[in-house]
Amino acid sequence: MSVLVLFLVLGAALLFVVCGGTLWWMLHAWRTPENYESTNFPVDDVPNRYSFSLIVPCRDEPYEVMAATVQRLLDQTHGRVEIVVSVGDDDPDTADRAWILASLHPHRVKVSVNADPVKNKPRQLNSALQLCTGDIVGIIDAESLTAPGLLARIDATFQFARADVVQGAVHLVNYRTRWFTLRNCLEYRIWFRSRLHGHANSGFIPLGGNTVFVWRHLLEQVGGWDGDCLAEDCEIGVRLSALGKHVVCVYDPVLTTLEEAPTTVQAFVKQRTRWSLGFMQVLAKGDWKKLPSWHRRLHGWWTLVQQYAIALAGLLLPIAFVTAVACSLPTGIVMITYAPLIPLMLTMVFEVLVLREFGHDMNFKIGLRDYALLIVSTPFYQALVLYSAVAAAGRFQRRNFAWDKTPHMGTHLGLAADITNIREQGAQA
Numbered sequence: 001m002s003v004l005v006l007f008l009v010l011g012a013a014l015l016f017v018v019c020g021g022t023l024w025w026m027l028h029a030w031r032t033p034e035n036y037e038s039t040n041f042p043v044d045d046v047p048n049r050y051s052f053s054l055i056v057p058c059r060d061e062p063y064e065v066m067a068a069t070v071q072r073l074l075d076q077t078h079g080r081v082e083i084v085v086s087v088g089d090d091d092p093d094t095a096d097r098a099w100i101l102a103s104l105h106p107h108r109v110k111v112s113v114n115a116d117p118v119k120n121k122p123r124q125l126n127s128a129l130q131l132c133t134g135d136i137v138g139i140i141d142a143e144s145l146t147a148p149g150l151l152a153r154i155d156a157t158f159q160f161a162r163a164d165v166v167q168g169a170v171h172l173v174n175y176r177t178r179w180f181t182l183r184n185c186l187e188y189r190i191w192f193r194s195r196l197h198g199h200a201n202s203g204f205i206p207l208g209g210n211t212v213f214v215w216r217h218l219l220e221q222v223g224g225w226d227g228d229c230l231a232e233d234c235e236i237g238v239r240l241s242a243l244g245k246h247v248v249c250v251y252d253p254v255l256t257t258l259e260e261a262p263t264t265v266q267a268f269v270k271q272r273t274r275w276s277l278g279f280m281q282v283l284a285k286g287d288w289k290k291l292p293s294w295h296r297r298l299h300g301w302w303t304l305v306q307q308y309a310i311a312l313a314g315l316l317l318p319i320a321f322v323t324a325v326a327c328s329l330p331t332g333i334v335m336i337t338y339a340p341l342i343p344l345m346l347t348m349v350f351e352v353l354v355l356r357e358f359g360h361d362m363n364f365k366i367g368l369r370d371y372a373l374l375i376v377s378t379p380f381y382q383a384l385v386l387y388s389a390v391a392a393a394g395r396f397q398r399r400n401f402a403w404d405k406t407p408h409m410g411t412h413l414g415l416a417a418d419i420t421n422i423r424e425q426g427a428q429a
Contacts, residue, residue: 001273003274003396005281005330006012006368007297008336008337009221009333010332011313011316011336011337012337012338012339012340013339014126014309014312014313014316014342014344015308015316015339015340016339016342018058018309018310018313019305019340019343019344019347020343021302021306022306022343022347023343023346023347025198026190026194026195026347026350027072027194027350028194028195028197028198028201028249028348029193029197029198029303030194033385034199035307037053038197038201039155039193039194039197039250039251040250040251040252041153041156041250041251041252041255042156042157042160042161042250043156043157043159043160043268043298044088044153045119045156046155046156046159046160046343047284048079048080048155048160049080049155049159050080050082050134050135050136050152050155050158050159051081051082051133051134051135051136052078052080052081052082052134052135052136052137052138052151052154052213053082053131053132053133053134053136053137053138053153053216054073054082054083054084054085054138054139054140055084055086055128055129055132055137055138055139055140056069056070056073056083056084056085056086056110056140056141056142057086057121057124057125057128057139057141057142057199057343058085058086058087058094058095058098058142059087059088059091059119059121059124059142059268059405060091060093060094060099060407061094061142061143062408062409062410063100063407064410064413064414065099065142065143065408065410066085066094066097066098066101067097067101067140068145068410068413068416069111069140069141069142069143069144069145069343070083070101070105072144072145072146072148073140073385074105074109075109075148076146076148076149076150076151076152076229076233077148077149077151077152077422078151078155079150080133080134081108082108082109082110082132082133082134083105083109083110084107084109084110084112084128084131084132085098085102085110085111085112085115086111086112086114086124086125086127086128087111087112087113087124087428088113088114088119088124089113089114089115089415090119090228093416095111095113096244097161098111098220099111103400104385106223109415110131111123112127112128112130113127114126114127115127116127116227116385118227118228120227120230120232120403121209121232121403121404122224122225122227122228122229122232123225123227125139125224125225125232126224126225126227129216129219129220131144131162132216134216135216136154136155136158136213136215136216137213137214137215137216138151138154138211138212138213139209139210139211139212139218140210140211140213140215140257141209141210141259142408143256143259143260143408143410143412144170144210144211144257144258144259145257145259145412145413145420146254146257146329147254147255147257147420149254149255149287150168150211150255150257153250153320154168154213154250157248158213160249161246162244162246163247163248164214164215164218164240164245164247164248165207165212165213165214165215165237165240165245165247165248166209166212166213166215166216166247166248166249167196167200167205167207167208167247167248168212168213168250168255168256168257169192169193169211169249169250169251169252169255169256169257169258170188170192170208170210170211170257170258170259170411171185171192171256171257171258171259171358171362171378172184172185172188172259172260172261173185173258173259173260173261173362173412173415173416174260174261174412174415175364175370176370177261177263177288178263178264178265179380180265180268180377180381180384181261181262181263181375181379181391182260182370182373182377183357183374183377183381184261184268184381185261186351186354186355186358186374187357188259188356189263190351190354190420191208192208192249192251192256193251193354196208196249197249197251199299199303200247201246202296202299202309203292203296203299204238204241204288204291204299204300204303205237205239205241205247205249205278206233206234206282206304207234207236207237207238207240207247208233209231209232210233210257210259211257212233214240214279218240218245219245222236222239222240222243226285228401229278229281229282229285230274230275230277230278230281230401230403231274231275231277231278231279231281231282232278233276233288233290234278234279234304235273235281235282235285238282238287238288238304239287239302241288241296241300242287242288242290242291242292242293244292246270253361253362254322256362258412258415258416258419259412260408260409260410260411260412261412262276262406262407263385263407263409263411267406267407269384269387269388270390270404270406271404271406272385272388272389272405273389273391273395273404274385274392274394274404275392276307276310276311276389276391276393277308277392277395277396277401279284279304279306280307280308280392280393280396281299281396281401282304283304283305283307283308284396288300288301288304294315296354297352307389307393308389308393310385310386310389311390311392312390312392313333313386313389314386314387314389314390314391324398324403347421348374348375348378351374352371352374352375355370355374358396360422362419363419372429375379397414
């Protein structure tokens with residue numbers, strides 16, 4: 001019995017720390033007025049100075065999704081933009097669609113064809129980098145819809161902040177497609193609205209893989225992306241952090257990039273498993289140990305090791321549930337096992353407030369049904385996240401690093417058009 005009690009106490013302590021730490025980082029932008037103000041773009045109305053090369057990695061993409069993404073990039077108010085659509089040589093249908101887009105805009109759209117035997121996003125990015133001629137390289141995912149004024153403000157941020165890297169914001173918008181997409185959209189909201197800003201301020205940031213901009217010469221200096229890592233964005237963020245590069249995260253609801261949440265449970269789990277596995281790869285690679293101070297190294301380790309903590313929680317929770325039902329335990333021990341519910345409940349209250357702000361910023365009509373779904377879906381969504389982390393840990397042990405690509409269905413295109421129209425009407429008013 002003493003071994004069982006120790007097991008439950010340690011498990012509860014682990015869950016409490018993970019939940020509490022997650023809540024702390026989630027709150028970053030809202031902890032003080034200064035934090036909130038610092039997340040905004042620093043300047044506006046600055047003359048354009050730099051040129052951009054925008055890489056759009058595509059694989060098994062519908063033409064309408066690719067065309068919408070490329071058109072949004074062509075519509076940028078910034079005048080010096082080239083687009084490099086990156087495809088694989090084993091994906092002729094997507095390559096044909098890319099060449100069609102390039103033929104329609106021969107002076108602005110290029111096509112990069114990756115011939116590596118192993119196919120994944122970082123290898124396609126490295127091939128495309130060889131065709132880039134702009135001062136700054138940006139990564140825009142295949143289904144991402146950018147705001148027309150984004151690059152002009154990114155240019156101004158590089159000038160004003162003397163940044164090495166600028167991380168823009170991404171929002172998933174198809175929040176009513178499935179029961180879990182609302183939570184997925186809100187998770188992105190908190191990550192790009194708050195958490196990444198806190199990581200950047202701390203000197204250690206696992207970059208997002210979309211709407212991120214880096215000096216081309218810096219990418220060439222560090223050898224591009226790790227072609228074997230499933231979280232190439234996190235990995236290069238760690239390397240740049242270890243080199244002491246200045247990363248600036250910026251947010252403006254009008255300039256957020258609009259994207260699609262996975263539309264099936266299977267697609268969501270595969271995506272989340274890939275991310276968790278990628279973080280485990282980055283942890284094992286050890287570049288975080290090169291960070292210049294012990295507290296940055298501790299922050300890096302804690303950020304990366306959380307995927308293992310989540311996987312462990314996924315194994316502990318069923319055991320704890322069975323134990324609670326089958327065994328008679330002292331009241332004090334039972335109370336300790338419920339301790340993780342404290343930060344969990346506080347997180348849910350916070351998420352309700354963030355959902356309200358999300359609706360306001362994106363002009364979504366958030367109703368009682370959405371708030372109810374947010375709360376009711378919590379344990380089921382967390383179960384998917386826990387399962388994904390456990391699956392990632394299993395794949396890591398088997399050294400199975402095959403790339404699982406997230407399919408894009410274009411369910412966000414109509415919503416994105418509505419959001420754009422509302423934004424344009426507001427700007428005219």
